[in-house]
Amino acid sequence: MTLTPNALCFGDGLPGAGAPCHVVLSADGLRLIPPEGSPLVEESIAFSALSVAAGGLDHDHLVLSWTSGTLPRTLYLKDPALIVAFRRTAPPELTDSLERAAEHVRRARHNHRWLWGSAAGMVVGLGLLIWFGSDLIVDWAVARIPIEWEQKLGEAVYQDALSKDTVLKEGAAVGAVLEMTQRLTDKIPHNPYKFQVSVVQSPVVNAFALPGGYVVVYTGLMKKAESGEEVAGVLSHELNHVLQRHGLERMVKMLGLAAVVSIVVGDQQGLIGLAKELGLNLVTLKFGREQETEADVTGIRLLSDARIAPDGMIGFFERLSEKDKARVELFSTHPMSAARADRLKAELAALPKRSPEPFTFDWKTVQESLAKAEPGK
Ligand SMILES: [Zn+2]
Incomplete structure (x- = not known):
């Protein structure tokens, strides 16, 4: 059975654009299942070995890092359902950094709103200039x-x-x-x-x-x-x-x-x-x-x-x-x-x-x- 990839893995020896893989959650960690022919090897990673941060352009990805043997690995989770499941399953020692990640997301969203607000303000300003007769x-x-x-x-x-x-x-x-x-x-x-x-x-x-x-x-x-x-x-x-x-x-x-x-x-x-x-x-x-x-x-x-x-x-x-x-x-x-x-x-x-x-x-x-x-x- 081929599992649909729901995450991207980055690290030494992996493609620059990331290696697709499938992540399954369990009570004590996650299991990383690579598709056939992938340079990745199937492995289980304990929650205790992971560190968590927010990532992606919109800061809506979860970025998990660990060391596989001697190789540093980074896993990008984008699937919202998987992220929610991860947050529910993860132990309290990971919660702090997860909350920090969530705060990061909130701040990023706020900044976006501010940016759009400024753009709207500029458009209104342009309109006002026209009304006040800027030839x-x-x-x-x-x-x-x-x-x-x-x-x-x-x-x-x-x-x-x-x-x-x-x-x-x-x-x-x-x-x-x-x-x-x-x-x-x-x-x-x-x-x-x-x-x-x-x-x-x-x-x-x-x-x-x-x-x-x-x-x-x-x-x-x-x-x-x-x-x-x-x-x-x-x-x-x-x-x-x-x-x-x-x-x-x-x-x-x-x-x-x-x-x-x-x-x-x-x-x-x-x-x-x-x-x-x-x-x-x-x-x-x-x-x-x-x-x-x-x-x-x-x-x-x-x-x-x-x-x-x-x-x-x-x-x-x-x-x-x-x-x-x-x-x-x-x-x-x-x-x-x-x-x-x-x-x-x-x-x-x-x-x-x-x-x-x-x-x-x-x-x-x-x-x-x-x-x-x-x-x-
Ligand atoms: Zn005339």
Whole structure:
């Protein structure tokens, strides 16, 4: 009969990984029965010859030591039933060291709990840092979001947002916006996005950009503009919100730790679900002041690179904020302050002087087509 090994024996002349053997307990000691072909010899060891300690990585093994002839031997018991049986059978002179072993185990367990407690504390600390706005952690997490995730997220929100709107498919306004987009995106180095810009028929004076490169311009905004350059200014600002991943930064900041965890473990659906659950509306998402400044500055540089007169952007914002501030939705997400105008003008002054190249469309014709499509408004 072959007995299943329930212990490992270590010592001189034995394999480094230990020699498996079977241990049987009796009233005065234990019997060590090696399997066939083992370098171990079968022997009986009296309790009085043994010393006991706790061992193993979790300190949940019993380690028995004795001298077999002249050879020191160590036996590792891992089977909990065998350990319990050993403790019951062992004589009082071994109990002390057994109790010390048990105490060792308790202390080790306590240390483990403390370690896990510290790890949990660190996670909570990380969460708090995010809540208190450590942009470093937000940046770190956002940099780990793959472009494909961003596109899926943006596309879902985009289709949802436009489901009740009239999206213009053709005509002078669509042609003009496509030309502006082409001129601008041609000048973006290493552009990972495939920008999709839609013209939506609506009196709303607004434009917005979603993660992944989905941009919406309302005809209401185009009607207020006195030139294609003014619309291109807003468009350039919006494209730069996408390029700087401002929407994602905002999203991760608002969703907090749960978003970071989803990103780190690669749970794309979790991230999108989280955003939906919290009713996070990316369309009306308000960017931070720093993000607006960044989009302004990089936006005006992109206009200059694309040879589109960059002062149109400033003029448009200033005129709208003076004339119809209350009715311009764009200003609910993009408040126009004197400081913002000054910052834009300073950036414009610092840009290399480039002669602008006009668009191929006639802005008057574009506006007439919009008036025809939406008469009386
Ligand atoms: Zn903006």
